[in-house]
Amino acid sequence: MTTExxxxxxxxxxxxxxxxxxxxxxxxxxxxxxLSLILFWVIxxxxxxxxxxxxxxxxxxxxxxxxxxxxxxxxxxxxxxHKGRDILSRVSFGAQQVLVWATTATAVAYIxxxxxxxxxxxxxxxxxxxxSFISNVLLSFPxxxxxxxxxxxxxxxxxxxxxxxTFASAPGIMRIVRGLVLDLxxxxxxxxxxxxxxxxxxxxxxELLPNARGPLIVDACLRLGYTTITIAMLGYLGLGLxxxxxxxxxxxxxxxxxxxxxxxxxxxxxxxISSLVLxxxxxxxxxxxxxxxx
Numbered sequence: 001m002t003t004e005x006x007x008x009x010x011x012x013x014x015x016x017x018x019x020x021x022x023x024x025x026x027x028x029x030x031x032x033x034x035l036s037l038i039l040f041w042v043i044x045x046x047x048x049x050x051x052x053x054x055x056x057x058x059x060x061x062x063x064x065x066x067x068x069x070x071x072x073x074x075x076x077x078x079x080x081x082h083k084g085r086d087i088l089s090r091v092s093f094g095a096q097q098v099l100v101w102a103t104t105a106t107a108v109a110y111i112x113x114x115x116x117x118x119x120x121x122x123x124x125x126x127x128x129x130x131x132s133f134i135s136n137v138l139l140s141f142p143x144x145x146x147x148x149x150x151x152x153x154x155x156x157x158x159x160x161x162x163x164x165x166t167f168a169s170a171p172g173i174m175r176i177v178r179g180l181v182l183d184l185x186x187x188x189x190x191x192x193x194x195x196x197x198x199x200x201x202x203x204x205x206x207e208l209l210p211n212a213r214g215p216l217i218v219d220a221c222l223r224l225g226y227t228t229i230t231i232a233m234l235g236y237l238g239l240g241l242x243x244x245x246x247x248x249x250x251x252x253x254x255x256x257x258x259x260x261x262x263x264x265x266x267x268x269x270x271x272x273i274s275s276l277v278l279x280x281x282x283x284x285x286x287x288x289x290x291x292x293x294x
Contacts, residue, residue, distance in 0.1 A: 031286020037279030041272075045095040054086040056093045066264055081265045091272050097241055098276070101158050102227040105165035109227075110220060113170035117177025118204045122185050128178075135171035143168050147230065151239040158241055161234065165227055176219060180212040187211075218287045225280035232273050 026032065054060060054074075061071065064080040078087040120131040138146070150164040184190065185208065193203050234240040 028286035028289050030282050030289065034279045034282025034284075034286055037275055038283065041095050041276050041279070042099060044092050045099050048089075048092040048096060051092070053089040053092060056089040057085060059084040060086060078268050079264045087265065087268050091269060094269070095272065095276070097158075098228055098231055098273075101161055101241065102224055102231055104158075105162040105231075106169070106220065106224050106227050108162050109166045109169035109223070110173055110216070112166055113173025114177050114209060114216070116170065116174040118181050118208055120174065121178040121181025122204050122208060123200065131174065132178075135174050138167060138171045144233075147234060148237075148239065151234060156234070156239050156241070161231060161240070165230060168230075169223060169227070173216075173219070173223075176215065177209075177212060180215065181208050184208050184211055214291055218284050218291065221280050221284035221287065225277040225284075228273065228277050228280070 052074075061068075061076075061080055062082050062084040064070075064076045064084075066077065066079040068076045068079060070076055076086060076088070078091065080086055081090075116131050116135070120128040146168050147164045150167060151160055154160040154163070181204075190203060190207055193207050198207075231240060
């Protein structure tokens with residue numbers, strides 16, 4: 001008589017779990033509100049090229065207040081800056097840059113961090129010692145110093161920002177994944193996969209990582225917010241995305257010498273960055289709340 005060993009337990013499939021998680025979002029007003037903030041900026045960024053907006057770098061009329069009339073009969077909904085550029089247009093196109101590079105940098109950091117963590121946690125031994133040592137070395141650097149060193153040495157480009165975020169974030173992600181894997185590797189379905197003769201690579205990528213996704217999704221939302229702040233901070237220091245790409249922090253930096261004339265020119269981009277980060281944080285809090293109920 002043969003006995004078939006299943007690779008997983010009797011829990012629902014990954015697809016049904018995904019739909020269940022989406023449905024559970026309705027149980028958390030915090031998550032819904034956070035997701036709404038994020039979707040607002042995502043939709044605005046996607047539609048920016050087709051919306052009737054001014055060229056974000058075109059000098060029009062300087063120091064126009066919000067809702068001021070434009071010479072062409074239009075309206076400056078959020079006013080213009082000291083160079084006459086439309087603030088609404090710059091915020092909308094700036095959202096594109098921030099969302100693309102923040103998502104890319106976080107995704108790359110997670111890929112690297114998860115691979116490091118699952119290898120260290122599952123294989124153990126000298127793999128664990130080497131990966132943990134590298135992570136501890138990187139974590140010993142102050143994050144801001146690490147960013148400045150990498151961007152200053154390699155140059156202020158989107159690719160180098162992704163590289164800097166990966167170096168700074170991957171070690172922390174590795175520690176989270178390693179801790180989860182150390183617990184998951186003792187589960188019955190891992191022993192079942194080993195008994196079937198599955199390779200270590202298969203067990204790590206198919207059996208371990210998918211079952212560690214819960215805490216990682218919450219952490220990813222938080223890290224998207226952190227990365228958005230990082231891009232803003234680098235832009236304010238002149239180490240962010242190169243011109244003429246508009247970003248909220250770069251807009252804030254340009255208004256600093258203007259003093260009291262800055263007004264709406266400083267508030268609008270700062271509010272845009274804050275609302276996006278708030279959306280990520282609230283979504284993470286909502287997901288954590290849902291996971292505790294489940």
